[in-house]
Amino acid sequence: MAVEVPFGSSILDAARAVQVDIPTLCKHKDLLPTAACGLCIVKVGGSRKMPRACATEIEDGMEIVTHDAELTEIRKATIELILSNHPNACLTCGRNGDCELQTIAGNFGIRQDVIPRYVRDLEPDCSTGSIIMDFTKCIKCGRCVQVCQEMQNVWALSFLERGINNRMAPAGDISLSESPCVRCGQCSAHCPTGAIVENDETTTVWEALRDSSKYCVVQVAPSVRVALGEAFGYPPGTDLTGKIYSVLRRLGFKAVFDTTFAADLTILEEAAEFVDRFASGKGELPLITSCCPAWVDYMEKRFADFIPNFSTAKSPQQMLGVMAKTYFASESGIDPATIYQVSIMPCTAKKYELERSEEMYASGHKDVDVALTTREFARMIKQSGIAFRDLPEGKSDSILGTYSGAGVLFGNTGGVMEAALRTAYFMVSGKNLEKEAINIMPVRGLDGIKSAALDVQGTEVRVAVAHGLGNVERLLLTVRQARRNGEPPPYHFIEVMACPGGCIGGGGQPYGVCDELRRQRMKGIVDSDLGMALRFSHENPEIKKIYSDFLGEPLGEKAHQLLHTRYKDRPAYQR
Amino acid sequence: MDSGGIAAGAEDVVSFFRECGERGEVALPVVRTGSYGYAFADPLVEVKNAAADPPVLYGLVDKAVAARIVEEHIGQGRLINDHIVASRIRGLALDGPTTAILVKDTSQEDGDKTKFLQASILDELKNRDYGDRIQVVRALDMGIYQEGVVVQLLPSCVTYTNVLSRDIARIVDGCGPSGAVLNDLLHSRPDTQVRIVLRNCGKMDPESLNAAIAHGGYEGLVRAFTDGKPEAVIETIQASGLRGRGGAGFPTGLKWKLTRASEADHRFVICNADEGDPGAFMDRSILEGDPHAVLEGLILAAYAIGADKGFFYIRAEYPLAVKRVELALTQAREHGLLGRDILGSGWNFDAEVRLGAGAFVCGEETALIASIEGRRGSPEPRPPYPSVSGLWGKPTCINNVETLAAVPWIVAHGADAYARYGTGESKGTKVFAVTGKVRNSQLVEVPMGTPVREIIYDICGGMQDNLDLKGVQTGGPSGGIIPESRLDTPVAYESLQALGSIMGSGGMLAMNENDCMVDVVSFYLKFCVDESCGKCAPCRIGGYQMLQLLLKIGRGRGSLEDLEQIERICKTMQCASLCGLGQTAPNPVLSTLRFFKEEYLAYIEGGASYARKRKRALSEGKSLKEAG
């Protein structure tokens, strides 16, 4: 079979271009080949050597054999070897039914443990509460290390020792919570096995739901609605907001809120902050967004000199949490102590955010009790016996449930920026952006750093957006440099999201993420915004009502007390 | 002296001589040299009394012997019994009166026979009144084995073998003024060894640039500069047929050509001195004995490919080699052989030392590069080859110590002089470190194509304790075992590969009838398991699991299915491992399964009780039969 592919493609890419699937375990579409598993070997020409398809560039005129009896036998033996160094504990594993190793072992028809098992005795690391590392299940593919070191530039993970003792471990051989880990969960999203999984808290939630003394409420993040479907056979990007509301009610939640509402609230606070700093010169520029807890953690550990630049506005999750236990509680006459708040998030870092600082208890209680990732949520639905696909569309609660298209955009990289600019423009000029200008195209898309200059009433506003923590350093260094030189800041407003693509690519989303998948999910978000009549956070009627009834002004005293937080310098290493 | 000598106490001996010098007891200058390669006789001292006297090499010199050397040899001109290592150069004519006779019985059970011989010759000399003019001295080693009584006349170095009592009179006759060479006894076979790479080792002070220059150092470099273009150097090397001595045997000239052809603003050369093969010490001896030769080779390589920076990547376990290379670098820099505008050529190049830190796999090119860059030494997939994208992404040429040491000689003496030695595809000479159960463990340098048998028997004196040779392992943990039946195989890349072994870097380990193949193979495999970087599954897990199966067989608990499984894992490792370590680790296993399968079967059939007996015999160094 002849195939023509772009220069620089690997043999693996070329094979895929003609619908030939070479088995792989270590190569991930997001990442450079680590060439670790040895499954993708092929034969080239008449050579006796068997190069790895994932790491070998294709050359003109190459003749490649991808499958024959010998290759299959060697691959099978390799899988058997990997299994001989694996606990094979599928039934109790976080990846059961959705594991690359399990699948490939199944595909190769492995029916017997032919080689005696050797698994090193290593304690799992549960120290972060966000992700759990079971080192015995690690196949040393190197994805997580590459993700954490290069994609995220966090360097919390590394390989230690060598040979059969080679192991993936938190940097410097300490527990993950003592390491620079920011809990973004990208490692878990890229791991082919159950070696890194989210800390599953579904049982806790089931218990709360069954506890009649608790008034369980729930919120669901914007990015969850376009990704959850993948767990139920929908194409990526399908917006399932209505079905999600229905299923949450059926699961027994007494009130169903939408984090998107709080996204609008965040925008009002953040845009007000921006206008304060930009137009009135109160505070440092650039203003930097703070709704991503992994990013906040990263900043506190690595760029604490930027604390004055940080928006003090809490993330939407926490804003919704505090509003539920104050405003909602008083409006509906429920004792906030009995309210049990669950959030459904794309994100493992959100689990950490719940207890990040004392401001997360602004209501007098723990504002959000537990955060579940999209993956855990899907698992709960499957356990509950509800036929998700057949559900009717439901509605959220009217209070803390209405949202604008701008709020939905939070799920994408650049979305917070776009939503904030829409409102900031209004706050400065008293007018809304014109029809076409509503879509601020330069901040959309998957480029690692995006920047734009916008005209607000004759003044230039320079903005930049970074996603994937690996892209942040470059951006902040330019700011730091300008500050040192006493120059005006290169940007006035910066958005950072820890995960590539933003929350739609979050560490707690269904598996299999890659740029193609990110694009499809992003399209779901953008379409949802486009399809809404309400496209400005400041026009959200519930938001208007909450300010007039309860909060007063953005950045007012009450708002400050409930909706803002503080940051502190934290050591990257605690040991 | 080299680190082997130092381990054997050379440091004490040197300081003893120095002290004697200070006290005025020795008027001769004391000079350290590198290793001559006679590891079996470490530490060695060469004494050259007066310019006219031939140098005398003493082996196994401890402080007591050193004291005797000072007193008897230097003081009274008397040679010392049982310590002289005879010259390998064999004279063919008597070009002057004989002053001393060396004797040694070269059969295995030498014992008192030599003493008796010494006495008989002395008697004979006394009979003719030569007694006080000619000394008769027992030698430690003659470099000739299994040739009965060997007699060497000094200073002519005329050597007679298989001397019988009745020949003594004739020999002594020859020591007279009208003496003639006895052609029927004359050992006229020239030494099989050809010293190109080891040309200066043991002959000069490795810590002196002047000594190096006096021994022909940097002639090649001067020649290269005066002859013209870098391309000409590449052509010479290509024409010489030199292939990499680090293991893979890639043609050196071609490697240089490819590296030169890669477009880049910088290029690098690296001398691979990571010598990790356990039991090999060629590279160390060369670096310690003639560091300037390797440096000159590196400079020539850099000149040829257009590099501006070079590195010596040396194992940290070789502190003396590091010291001597660093010294050589400093000296070269001071004398305009390194740095800006080298020898007025307008070309700039400098080099520095980087240390390994105990990882065999760092000998692999991409791992070595990672290590120099300050990372874990995990190999990367190739291509791209280092010649295209190596150190910091720049074209990089990596060559082994021995390869580089041969280069200046080739450039100075011409490609043909080198290509004269060797076989069709394997030209020149190769250095081997012969160890194990041979009589004399040592470094040897022989032309490619020399049969293994010749190396073991003619050069190293055959097997220790007269036991039968069972096999010779070449190529260390990546190599295979050559059984006695194939001992006439010539050493060359192709012939060894055909046997399922490899030339490797040059370790050569002789095993006798009492050695157990299953045990030796487990040792090698354990080495590979310990040294695997752990990156890729086939090697990381395959090696470990195969070792478990081998150990199980070694405990007498194995089965035929285990053997099948072992072969399956071997195949998987060979094909699916990322780098040479994993790809070649199965070689010892496969080659013993091919030639010594019965030993595996004996364990499987004999069960645990056999295994216990075998183990006991092994630890007592006895054959299984003897152990009962």
Place this chain on the structure above:
Amino acid sequence: MQTATKSPLEDLDTEMRAEIRHCLDKWKEKDGNLIMILHEIQNRHGYVPRGASLFLAQETGVAVARIYEVLTFYHYFRLVPPGKHNLTVCNGTACYLKGSGRVLGELERRLGISEGKTTSDRLFHLETVRCIGYCAMAPAMVVDGKAMGKLTTDDVASVVEKIRKREEGESNGQSRN
């Protein structure tokens, strides 16, 4: 809620800081200097203390993860202080063939530790090495920098006991003072 933690670096003594800075001055211009710097630290202290790694990371911008990756990959580096007396048994091919296993076994039995470990009183550190160039005198070992060859199990035992005696003598001498 998290409480403020102080950086583990705050305890690092100034002497070590100065030493590392000094070493950095020498190497900072050179690419890929990490392994050479670690060599220097280890040569001076006998191991690479954690504080040194953290400080090195801070000064050079090399991640602690990278430093530990390197430290644990290469056998040469140690993360814990070595024992007072180092016994290094050669396990090269020649020595193996001539019985280094017996030598090592005797030491392990006598010291009650396995290869690569230090006795609990930190008196002995036992490790193996590949070929010390003493092949002709195999089996060989190095005791506190001094090589010994053609070892028997009795030789080994007497080496250990001699050191033990000497140490006991010393500590008794001290306690009497």
